[in-house]
Amino acid sequence: MGVHFGVSTFFVFCLLVLSANAREFKITARPGSDITGELSKLFKEACQCVDKSTILIPKGEFKLGEIEMMGPCKAPIRIALQGTVKADGNVNGKDYWVAFRRITNFRLNGGGVFDGEGNAAWRANNCHKMSLTQCKRLPISIRFDYITDGKVRDITSLDAKNFHINVIGAKNMTFEDIRIIAPDESPNTDGIHVGRSEGIKIINTNIKTGDDCISVGDGMKNLLVERVSCGPGHGISIGSLGLYGHEEDVAGIKIVNCTLRNTDNGVRIKTWPSAACATTASGIHFENIILQNVSNPILIDQEYCPWNRCNKNKPSTIKLVDIKFKHIRGTSGNKDAVKLLCSKGFPCKNVEIGDIDITYNGKDGPPTFQCSNVSPKLVGKQNPKACSSPVTKAPGQ
Secondary structure, rough: OHHHHHHHHHHHHHHHHHHHEEEEEHHHOOOOOEHHHHHHHHHHHOOOOOHHHHEEEEOEEEEEEOOEHHHHHOOOOOEOOOOEEEEOOOOOOEEEEEEEEEEEEEEEEOOOOOEEOOOHHHHHHHOOOOOOOOOOOOEEEEEEEEEEEEEEOOOEEEEEOOOOOOEEEEEEEEEEOOOEOOOOOOOOOOOOEEEEOOEEEEEEEEEEEEOOOOEEOOOOEEEEEEEEEOOOOEEEEEEEEEEOOOOEEEEEEEEEEEEEEEOOOOOOEEEEEOOOOEEEEEEEEEEEEEEEEEEOEEEEEEOOOOHHHOOOOOOOEEEEEEEEEEEEEEEOOOEEEEEEEEOOOOOEEEEEEEEEEEEEEOOOOOOOOEEEOOOEEEEEEEOOOOOOOOOOOOOOO
């Protein structure tokens, strides 16, 4: 009886050990090879495992074409990217390069690099010449669509053709220790764009790019952005909102303990005039932000109209409610330190400004603080003096 108990216990123990250890699938191609087919095959096999699994892309440089990794999977799955995967120069394919879709308990890490090879594609970008709804849509480097309980850590996105990272339909997803790199003149290369998701965290991340470091689209709820370094780039933006019909409300956005350097904008909210929808953005909180030579450091722009392709005579129908800018300090790259330009049709409500200290040393100074269609609640110190300057035209990017 004692022997039987011991054997049974050992058998159960072995099962527990096997289930605790992830099964590993490894790319075996030589560096320089195209691994698109092998990676697709390994993902499909790993996705069917009943135990958790890891797909390893080892050190070295590999070619990777358009690839979609689609769940649902039977168990947690991890992609360990230790090497560099490089895209081709194709700009006529799908709207993505690498897509992870409908996966629960997903991990992507390993210290590796997604190289989007965007230089040739940037010359094909024509969005500055025509409507944003009609211009050529270049491939996004990495898409995360409908991921639940995911974590992406310690990867680099280099020279994306379009957005570096796009997140939609996700729940409980964390991005940590991410590095995003592209030249400041690269068009539409938003660092991380999130929308129609809930419970997203972006932590301890360094972004240098040619557009918004982080952009928040419609339908985003409960977003935390913390310890992010941004610059060059266009800052950290809520929006733009209102370009398309059937957009959803935005709520619960917290941007804290971030640093912006040499960016075209700081922290901003942007909505289109003559908006195609009527939604609400609420509970947006910017706090403990350090600025170093940042143009337009604090900006609400409800007349956002890049390249003057909209009707500014029709005020924005996007409602902004419960907005806070607190403990924001540093240097401005232009005299427009604070601009709160709210909609004439729907003035901003419950806006709080607390302990702002922004300096500007340009010859056209001193710094200004402009308010339109808003009466902010003032807490603590305000430098420059709140709502003390005449309103001028908002920037157009």
